[in-house]
Amino acid sequence: MTKLFFTLMLGFFLMSGFGQSFRTVKLNEITDLIESENDSLLVINFWATWCLPCVKEIPYFEELGKKYNNHQLKIILVNLDFKKDIDTKLIPFLEKHKLNSTVWFLDETNANSFIPKIEENWSGALPFTLFIKGSSGIKKWHEGSFTLDSLNEQISNILLNH
């Protein structure tokens, strides 16, 4: 019985270790990241669990994230679900999909204020993706979804040419 007990405890411990976590951030963390002089290509994707095209393209970000090492490419998925839905929507989603990419939750409500601070040309529609390579002075953006091919092309274009 003791062996069974400990096996179960170990099992629960290991299972909790695989649970996906996310970090809650305010706008300034994102703008700091955008303005950083990093040599890596930062791909910052804005998404929500209720946004079907967003959810559809997440596997593409995951796949490309695995293709390049952390020094070359870093993917950050910034979630814009409602704060009240974190427990009922975001956490179950992350537990189900076990993402490799870093996940942030943006804790801001005044969209008219934060949208232009992230990117002046962004209308606010999701999905939206930024491509930042600070050391080369690159800031590109894409409003709308990607296919695996178009995302791959965008990333490799930047990495090969800068």
Place this chain on the structure above:
Amino acid sequence: MKKLFFLPLILLSLSIFAQDNYKIGDQVMPFKLKNVDNTQFLVSPANPWKGYIIVFTCNHCPFSILYEDRLIALDKKYRPLGFPVVAINSNDASVYPDDSFENMVIRSKEKGFNFPYLHDETQEFAKKFGATRTPHVFVLNNAPDGKLILEYIGAIDDNAKEPENVTVRYVESAVNALLEGKEVVEKVTKAIGCSIKWKE
């Protein structure tokens, strides 16, 4: 002389990059679309309205759903004052069957929409207006010279999820200004929303 030679080329290249959707201050041409009651609804300066509160919206988007009560309230308040709400759905129903015309009819009845809910089946008007998300509002003013002028583009207010915590009501401010014959102060605002579902 050499400089004049290059001018047409420059103008041509600019026009390629120029977006031809309506901008603030532009005249909006009259148009009609099918309403959920199966009649053709006409948006025109010839109608005796002082203006229109045009909203691109849809059935499935959580943001649109959050604003439904507020659209009903806007229409209750501003229709008697001359600015009715007119909702338009431009989403491609083949990928999102929730946004079909049949479902628009159902939604309008269920929710008790007191305003027209039009079907932009070809997505022509989402493109003409430059609508990118749902909900996306375009306030038109019926100017004295018989033209509909676009005076406001953007969000309804500054808090989608919590109507009780709204601090700024952008559309109300715009329409109030127009009713007083004044210029709209905040003419363009942004909000998070579902992207318009374009046909492939």
